Amino acid sequence: MACKMQKTDENAAHPHLTGTQINYYHVCHRKLWLFSRNIQMEHDSDVVFQGKMLGEQSYERRKKEISIGGNIVLDSFDRQHGIIHEVKKSRSIEKAHIQQVKYYIYYLQKLGIQTHAEIEYPLLKRKEKIVLYEKDTVELEHILQNINKIISKSEPPPLQKKSFCRKCSYFELCYV
Numbered sequence: 001m002a003c004k005m006q007k008t009d010e011n012a013a014h015p016h017l018t019g020t021q022i023n024y025y026h027v028c029h030r031k032l033w034l035f036s037r038n039i040q041m042e043h044d045s046d047v048v049f050q051g052k053m054l055g056e057q058s059y060e061r062r063k064k065e066i067s068i069g070g071n072i073v074l075d076s077f078d079r080q081h082g083i084i085h086e087v088k089k090s091r092s093i094e095k096a097h098i099q100q101v102k103y104y105i106y107y108l109q110k111l112g113i114q115t116h117a118e119i120e121y122p123l124l125k126r127k128e129k130i131v132l133y134e135k136d137t138v139e140l141e142h143i144l145q146n147i148n149k150i151i152s153k154s155e156p157p158p159l160q161k162k163s164f165c166r167k168c169s170y171f172e173l174c175y176v
Helices: 019-027 029-036 046-057 094-110 134-152 171-175
Strands: 066-068 072-074 076-078 083-087 116-121 126-130
Touching (some): 019 029, 019 134, 029 134, 072 094, 094 116, 094 126, 094 134
Parallel strands (some): 083 116
Antiparallel strands (some): 066 072, 076 083, 116 126
16 A cells, blocks of 8 residues: 555644645735635635536546645545545646645655645646655745745735736735
């Protein structure tokens, strides 16, 4: 069985952070800050709804949404092979997707679960294998520190106009 448990005294290094926060760090620091303050606009977003429906309708035989520790939600996990499966609609923010999944691997490894991941893009009929290397762990720990700095500030980061702002669920909050 590829999913090996290792005894560890160390809990996950940042147990309060979510995969969504890792993703938002790479997309927009302002969005990260707002989301971390429980200002969540995703429930009104057509783009988020389409992505959620895609995830639910794709790969129907898999068990969906596995919650770990109350803050990590995997689209699905193949226990037999130790593979995290994450379904995404498009590759437009692929770096954010990859870092989010690397955080899931990192988090599970801190719990003693050896794993790797696949990001699946069903509309593109494409799959990307993700492995966490030692250099990724160092980079990820730096990112986690930066996220904690951003979310601990009393004011949101300044607005930075980006090409995908119009499709963002936080658009009206930032620009109206």
